[in-house]
Amino acid sequence: MVRNTHSSLVHSQLQPTVAKRLTDIKWKVEYTQHSGHASDLAREFVNEGYHIVVAVGGDGTISQVVHGYMLADGCAKGCAIGILSTGTGGDFVRTTKTPKDPLKALDVILGTESSLVDVGHVTCTKLDTPSATSEQYYINICSVGISGAIIKRVESSSIAKFLSGGLVYWIYTYLTGVTYRPPRIKCTLSSGATDADNTKEQEMDLYIMAVANAQYFGGNMHIAPKADIADGKAS
Incomplete structure (x- = not known):
């Protein structure tokens, strides 16, 4: 354990x-x-x-x-x-x-039963330092932007253990949203790993982006109700 x-x-x-x-x-x-x-x-x-x-x-x-x-x-x-x-x-x-x-x-x-589920994999590269990369496997929802700032505040919170999870997330969502400044990112979108014709790049000021394997994040926010953790797809 x-x-x-x-x-x-x-x-x-x-x-x-x-x-x-x-x-x-x-x-x-x-x-x-x-x-x-x-x-x-x-x-x-x-x-x-x-x-x-x-x-x-x-x-x-x-x-x-x-x-x-x-x-x-x-x-x-x-x-x-x-x-x-x-x-x-x-x-x-x-x-x-x-x-x-x-x-x-x-x-x-x-018990004797187990299930195979999908696992996502993301690689991040800094725009100003292309050689600086990091990777992360995820099983729930991969998100970038304000969600990361919120989670940092939740994890360091001294009041989290006294309140319900949903309430804690809503409190820090509000507090973080007041001061958050979105970073500049470059995003590459593709319809498939080998489908170069349908790949496009875009730079943007990102508030939040999420790729969902499962259905919930942020303390019971049901952002991907049709997501299935075993269908080989992301939402």
């Missing part, structure tokens, strides 16, 4: 119950220590031969675990991902209908 140190799920009274359910299974819990650590831990778990990497946290933790899992080629190594959702937003599990109750979610993880 890769657990976000700030997640609220595995309280002390729940740990003995979880441990009892996992008596006959080799398992361990590692706590994240810094941003990006969940990705590193997921890679380690895959490379150590674990059959399931469980993300214990919210959408950020899930995203990082998926990134590390993909970098380690987890699917080819016979490893799966499980989710115990405890975060502020809980957007991805709204699409998958993963139980919010931790013990029910654990039943799903320990």
Whole structure:
């Protein structure tokens, strides 16, 4: 299990119950220590031969675990991902209908059924430094612009743990929107990876752009109601 140190799920009274359910299974819990650590831990778990990497946290933790899992080629190594959702937003599990109750979610993880889902991959390059690139795998929704600024404020918020996820996101959406200045970007759009004739580039001041694999983001914003995580398409 890769657990976000700030997640609220595995309280002390729940740990003995979880441990009892996992008596006959080799398992361990590692706590994240810094941003990006969940990705590193997921890679380690895959490379150590674990059959399931469980993300214990919210959408950020899930995203990082998926990134590390993909970098380690987890699917080819016979490893799966499980989710115990405890975060502020809980957007991805709204699409998958993963139980919010931790013990029910654990039943799903320990069950015999699994599903193949799509994973997106994005590469970013700075306009003024073409050699400076970064990549990210994602399973929910990839967005750039004001959404990133909002998430940074939510993650550093001292009030998030006292309020519902949706309310926290709406508060910081408003506060960020007052001062946000959109960056200049260059966007390349194509109808297909090999369809050069239908490719076009455009520079713009970007407020927000989202590519949806799943349906929700931003604390229950239902922006892609027709998105299907297993249809091979993005919305």
